[in-house]
Amino acid sequence: MPEKESREPRKMTKAGPSVGAEDSTPEEVAEVKAELSQLQDLVKNLRFDEIKNGGWFAKLLTVSLGVYTEKVDWAYFQEKYKGVPPDAIVGQRVKLAARYAAIEGGLTATAYTGVLIATLGTAGAASPVTVPAAVGTVAVDLAYISQLQIRTAYDISVLYNVPLDLEDPEDLWKLIRVAFTIKSGEIAREGAIVMVPAIMRPLIKKFFSGPVLAATKGLPFVGKFLLQRNLIKIGIPVIGIPFAVGMNYWTTMVAGQHAQKIFRNEGRVIEIADRLLSKSKHPQLLLWVTWLVINSDGKNTDDETLLLRHLLRLAKELHEIEDEKLARVVDIDPSEVWSLIAGEMGDLEDIVAAAEVVAAVDGEINAKERTLIAELRRRCAREAT
Numbered sequence: 001m002p003e004k005e006s007r008e009p010r011k012m013t014k015a016g017p018s019v020g021a022e023d024s025t026p027e028e029v030a031e032v033k034a035e036l037s038q039l040q041d042l043v044k045n046l047r048f049d050e051i052k053n054g055g056w057f058a059k060l061l062t063v064s065l066g067v068y069t070e071k072v073d074w075a076y077f078q079e080k081y082k083g084v085p086p087d088a089i090v091g092q093r094v095k096l097a098a099r100y101a102a103i104e105g106g107l108t109a110t111a112y113t114g115v116l117i118a119t120l121g122t123a124g125a126a127s128p129v130t131v132p133a134a135v136g137t138v139a140v141d142l143a144y145i146s147q148l149q150i151r152t153a154y155d156i157s158v159l160y161n162v163p164l165d166l167e168d169p170e171d172l173w174k175l176i177r178v179a180f181t182i183k184s185g186e187i188a189r190e191g192a193i194v195m196v197p198a199i200m201r202p203l204i205k206k207f208f209s210g211p212v213l214a215a216t217k218g219l220p221f222v223g224k225f226l227l228q229r230n231l232i233k234i235g236i237p238v239i240g241i242p243f244a245v246g247m248n249y250w251t252t253m254v255a256g257q258h259a260q261k262i263f264r265n266e267g268r269v270i271e272i273a274d275r276l277l278s279k280s281k282h283p284q285l286l287l288w289v290t291w292l293v294i295n296s297d298g299k300n301t302d303d304e305t306l307l308l309r310h311l312l313r314l315a316k317e318l319h320e321i322e323d324e325k326l327a328r329v330v331d332i333d334p335s336e337v338w339s340l341i342a343g344e345m346g347d348l349e350d351i352v353a354a355a356e357v358v359a360a361v362d363g364e365i366n367a368k369e370r371t372l373i374a375e376l377r378r379r380c381a382r383e384a385t
Helices: 026-043 048-053 056-071 074-080 086-111 114-122 133-159 169-179 197-205 210-215 219-234 241-279 283-294 302-319 334-342 349-360 367-384
Strands: none
Touching (some): 026 133, 133 169, 133 241, 241 349, 334 367
């Protein structure tokens, strides 16, 4: 993610903001060129079939996430933006990423020709190691935009305090999906994403090799998906640089705004979980009541499941609570929760208040949730007397 912040307002045209490289400072252009130069070192070691079939993506993660994630954390942003709320920082960084994407589009668009489409379409899996110069430029363009978007998404997750363990395949896939606005099923149609927890450790040190490379067999599907998405920019050469600039700008802006929407919502849910556990005098009972409320209407929404996940994580971190019995529950029995309530002494108003927050985490409280909360309130009031 670029480090330089934009201080001057940009020119406006009748069509909207001027996003071309001609509207940029020499320092910004130089920074983009330096990043492109680094990615050229990656591309020159690729085989042609790796570009065509998506193998480049696994290697790009080496450059994009390895050392970068060791440097960029919450403390990094606190030092860089002292006292600035996350929403303001995220908005600025999304705009900054879009501007750098536009600059890069202006620098590399001249490589897009109709010949490239034919070349990419006819090259076989046994292509030579040497990648044609024009195709190499297109690969650098694709790598730059992909790196920019995945780093921007990672920045946003950090700013909203959303924990991501990139050695966990679920978290890594989550970051990839959010960064590139990949909808469920778009990659699944090509093949399952299969990654193991050890995948990121060697990425920090060197390119994949041997058994680790075999374990990353799902990642090329992402690379192929991103290449196919990028082909529209290559396939309309008559539009030229303005189109490449505009496409880079808006696709990066949309990706950043999507990441902000997803991670901001999760940050909101994490704050709710933290407040509930901080205020509760009965953290273990809170977990059972949360699961009971979530199941009261017969459906589990994404936000409800997310809340339970973070409540369980924070309960372990803050109170060293790991409820194995709850973890094995398939169909929760309300009577079991009532028994737990009957075993508690004193004021249980915190449990009732928490139940109301849980029911509202995904929107307006529905009739079934209200009925359950009323019963919960009655039982808690009885046990408190």
